[in-house]
Amino acid sequence: MHVLVIGSGLAGINAALLASEFADVTLLSKSELQDTNTQRAQGGIAAAITALDDPRLHAEDTIRAGAGLCDPVAVRALTAEGANAIERLLKLGVNFDRDRDGELSLATEGAHSTPRVLHAGGDQTGVHIQSALMRRLAEANVDVRTGVAVTDLTIEAGRCVGATTDGRETILADAVILATGGAGALYRTTTNPANATGDGVALAFRAGAVVRDPEFVQFHPTALVSEDSAFLISEALRGEGAVLLNSDGDRFMADVHPDAELAPRSVVAQAMTETMRRDDSEHVLLDVSHLDSDFLRERFPGVYRGALQRGHDITAGPIPVAPAAHYHMGGIYTDIDGRTTVQGLFAAGECASTGAHGANRVASNSLLEAVVFSSRAVESVRSNANQADIPEGEIGTLRLNPICGAPSWSSLRRTMNDLVGISRTDRDLRNAIEHFGEWSERGGDQADPSLTLAALTARLIAEAALQRTETRGSHLRLDYPDASPAWQRHSLWQLARE
């Protein structure tokens, strides 16, 4: 059996390692192996692993933040397998931080009702996970190819039988696992690396798979924004007591939500956007300087150094922060066994929509999701499972004729930032879709297949955001400020059959 894994983050490498126990495996990554969202993770990975915690409590916290759209079955699978996932990462060599007694150290983060976030190297969790996985991958019997972008999936008689690369090579496989990560880099301001352009969603959609809830994009509230880059200031800082201030130096979150700075991300990001608008400012302030400087340097070495490199000292005073595109809750529909609706095609990690995050992801649940569901996807491959059933509900369709495109990366990213960003309106979304239409008519930039894929995922996000005439979770419609009971359902999208 030959298994093709696309992506070298936590979901992809974990899947490749497990699949190599029973199959020949090829792993493709369009950049360097470590150029992933996984590598950038700071805060940690959530799991109910102590006697004081319980997977059911973890599930309740997850469902509460998911704003009515979590799939309870997926959430149960996620949280119940937390302890196993941590055991697997320990076995792979991830050195999670421990307290003086040698017990795994647990932090508190927004929306978690108890400390349950494991971290490594202080706020360097992603670096530690990525490098442990890469060490294992180097020892494993896996054909690893970097700098190779998949631009199309190969479908024969309705079954996925391989993929085509930007070098126009077709790699045939008995099973293809998409682990292509997020879509933050469709936006100008993002915490993601530039390669996080939602390719997997577009690849699967073009292959006929159902895509679910693409409109739900999480904007991380606290990014230190400079020019075109956004450096993440981990939520864990707020967990330790950092406060958000307006331009007069006053706290504003306590008036917005009972959990103040630890309210769900969408609530914090939206309150910050409103405060920035009122103050006519590009940012608000985050202050953690009342905590001990040595503690801050030890607990948050990455944030401390990263901010310092950008001219800000977190131990000395408030720093300017603004929301940035961060995490894609929507994605390729999968059941809890990682199966898409196309036979032979599996998906795991951020590119998948398992239903575990609903309309709003809880901090530190995505690394857990990547481990749990990539492992389950490999079990499906091992047992030669069929495709998932088409989920129930009305399915929106989109035509790809003419082919979706964009004149340049910068125009695509500007359009997404300005018109499909954190606060959305009917007018802006229609404008964005009009741009996509005009670009398509002009043929887009078909010389760049990656840009074509990105434009398709962007268009799916905009179309779904236009359809959802309500505010829910991370999806804020200024013209529909309340949640609508009629919209307490997923949005489902599939390629229109000509």
Ligand SMILES: Cc1cc2nc3c(=O)[nH]c(=O)nc-3n(C[C@H](O)[C@H](O)[C@H](O)COP(=O)(O)OP(=O)(O)OC[C@H]3O[C@@H](n4cnc5c(N)ncnc54)[C@H](O)[C@@H]3O)c2cc1C
């Ligand atoms: C700054 C930051 C901090 C975060 N902190 C946390 C945290 O503390 N806790 C938490 O749970 N989550 C966190 N997240 C989210 C979490 O890191 C990601 O959701 C998770 O790592 C995704 O893993 P993945 O394996 O699905 O994708 P990734 O790790 O992003 O890997 C995607 C891979 O797919 C490859 N790829 C993409 N398209 C193609 C293509 N067309 N062809 C070939 N290869 C392709 C890429 O090159 C890459 O190798 C954070 C994210 C960011 C950006």
